[in-house]
Amino acid sequence: MLDTLMSSLAALLSFQHLFYMLIGVSVGLVIGVIPGLGGIAGLSLLMPFLYGMDEISALAMLIGLVAVIPTSDTFSSVLMGIPGSSASQATVLDGFPLARQGQAARALSAAFISSMFGGVFGAVVLTGFVVVARPLILSFGSAELFMLALFGLSMVAVLAGRSLAKGLAACVIGLLIGSIGGAPATGEFRMIFGFTYLYDGIPLVIIGLGFFAIPEIADLLRKNSAIASGFALGAGWFQGFRDWRANIWLSIRCSGVGCMIGAIPGLGGSVVDWIAYGHAVQTTKKDPNFGKGDIRGVIAPESANNAMQGGALLPTMLFGIPGSGAMAVFLGGMVLLGIEPGPSMVGANLSITYSVIWSLALANVFGAGICLLLALPISKLTQIPFQRLAPFMIVLICFAAFQATRSLADLVALLVLGVLGVAMKRFGWPRPALLIGYVLSMQSETYFYQALQFNGWSFLGRPGVIIIAVMTLASIWLGLRNRVDEYGHLAPRDDNAPDKPSLRAHLPQVVFALLIAGLMVVALTDALRHDFLGQVFPLSVAIIGLGMMAILLPQLVWGKTGHHSHFDAELTGEHVGQAGIGSLWGGLGWIAGLVGLTALIGFYGAVLVFFPLFLLVRARAGLLATVLMTAGAAGFILLLAWSLSLNFPRGMLQEAMRLPWPFR
């Protein structure tokens, strides 16, 4: 084994292999920086070149790409508050506040060091465990997977925000959104309301962008200022490194958690960063400042998400079961190279496995190194007036959104969820709780049903189930004591929130809560139409949600001034009363305009109209700047679409006449 280890390292360290790995790393860095684009897009980009390459170089290239996406996606999470990919949604919570305080460089360098450490940690664990991992992975049956899903859901306790009822109701909405589409037990289609698009459920990327990116863009746009307005950038480079050193144990624990969750097939990687973040909040005793810019809120998820990729390689290579969307494409790449995953990966093909692991470690080091070098220049972006950046962000986010099914429906879904997201942000509904509900919805339902089918209720007595249950209870207990939301750390039952004492001022948030309750009623009525196995999950979840609303609504209407359930950023936010604040819905209006134009003339044509219009009207840019920026953006989108060989969403124009690519 040691021989194989060293010889695969030697094989990898040739110029050719390193060269290909660096290609993978570079593509991964670029793709990761673009919000919403992740491993799937990146790997699809490289797939056509795999043909005829030698195995080691090709695998090094693919791994180089997969490894660094959770590193470079931190840029947009920290600098814009827009999750760069599903792996770094939790980084936003504290990374973005740090950037707004002018500490972007510090947050970024801490994030990159953590990413590098997590990635190398993952590779080291993989080296030791790959030979003995099979029985370990097989010990997680459906029952244990269900309990792990519950453990993930327990993180809602930490992220429920000021009002527990509100937090749980948000989680219920996430669970219900996740149950749209085919029921796992019967294949019945739930809550599709006649839309073909909803048959497959709403894709994760749309949820992430709709609930996190769009509210942030809307918020930044109305303020008409730069992201880090009024602050010098500060040389936080070494500070970031020292932060990581001071929290090395947190980083180790989160890497371990990330690695383990990645290695267990079926949980999906998108919950890893939340679990790590929740863990950091639960275990931090010294001066917690989470939600307002605590560096530990950056270190934890960034350590975990890179380590997760190492873990996720285990089920992919040993069983041919991809742990994430990116791993599915990696698996496809392996097959295309003629490598069949399976037991042989720790037998006859062990050297291939080790070269993959070494590539992973090296790519993490290279990736983080490059990102560190770029951190300072890139964080200057936060000093550009946001209305100049906004059209790029809007177009990129729409571009990322329609990767899901390549249709206009993706953009419409993005817009609808964006409206919901803006309202949730305004009324203090914790969006992380919703997201956790969404990513674990399908898993909770499927594994519960499967565990019951395989074991009956006796599954509750399995030792693994009991262990995870104890962990879950501990996590809930710790979580309730250390709650946090995007407006900072808070004590439960904190009834002195800023508020305005009149029912009339509270009316908007009451109406929104009624709307949420209405959504739950819709889900409930839809569930009643289905078979028992198809309805039991959404029905129970909707009933719990309505229970929460029954607690929340009276509090909203009759609660005393400053009650912890009250929140409306339009009443008490720090921007209230300042000059030059635009409408909350202005940014959404522009996005709606782009989507509407797409419906008429197709996406690419719409971008060509939207871009100059935005720059001239909204950003008041000069003619030359407008032309240059439009050309740059149009060229970039074209290059990206061409290399991904994709067609843009079509509008009515395209239905009426045949046009050449990219307009068709």
Place this chain on the structure above:
Amino acid sequence: MTNTYTLSRRAAMGLAAGAMALGLAGPAAAEVDFSGQTIEWIIPFSAGGGSDVWARFNAPLLSRYLPGNPTVIVVNEPGGGSTRGANTFAARAQPDGLMILGTSGSTQFPYLLGDPRVQYEYQDWRIAMASPTGGVVYTTPTLGLTGPQDIAMLRDVELIYASQGATSLDLVPLLGFRLMGFNVQHVFGFRGRGDGRLAFERGEANIDYQTSSAYISSVVPMVEAGQAVPLFSWGVLDAEGNVVRDPTFPDLPSFVEAYETLTGAAPSGPDFDAYMAFFTAGFPAQKMVFLPAGTPDDIVAVYQAAFEAMKADPEYVANATEILGTYEQVTGELAQTLFELGTTIAPELRTQVAGMLAADYGVRLGE
């Protein structure tokens, strides 16, 4: 059905050569020229899946053997269990040979079952190539079996199968096991056959099947270690449309042989016909390449010729086994016959299967 369509490599090559000699493909190739053009190969699945890998394997070879060496790009149009991409193709493709569609069993099944999302009509399209596959059913030795001959021992056992869903490709084992009279509990919600195999390895399921290449790489080691017992292969179709032994697994009985061992008689009747319709769509005719309605004969012919010619390419020879298993991609009359068998179902059989799925598995189609 006069031609042989066993899926052995030699027979297929022979027939293709015959077809070319008859002038089906040969002379037409000179008139069509794709120089400087880009051909879009629509794959109604996301990147990285079986169909995607299959198309990416074929695309550069197709480019090499089509006249004018056009660029062939794979365009993923996932969604709606592959119905969205197929609908897109049906609505957009022009009969100029510049857009082709790769389908899979997951595209055939909704069509056969009358899924309301299906807006495509297979019978309008023209087939360029069909790519068959196969699979092996196996069980666990803890039930007391030592080999395929002991299959009768399964009759009174409660079997558990980890399924992807009653309307997925796992409909074939569902119908097959019913036909054999097995008492199988289908646990749904698995995300692929690999996921199902994991449930078998964990001891949660006790009967499973894998496609041939996954069987060879992942199950054969288990068989050798005494952790799995093979039962039968699904089999392949011979010249008369009969199910015969899969040449990849000459020592394993086919589904039909296993049925005879169990019951002492050959399978027949409407249940068997229903099984055969979905079996053909799911295995011998699993993956197919189509040109849109109204494509001229000469364009169809150059495509068929290209798919035949690529089989001699060293790159094809070197990698075909990993990607395709041991099955040969076929064109011409062979492909036409598989196409017809794999995309037609008598209306009363459709009603019967839909009724059974609704009554026994709570599956409601059309809602």
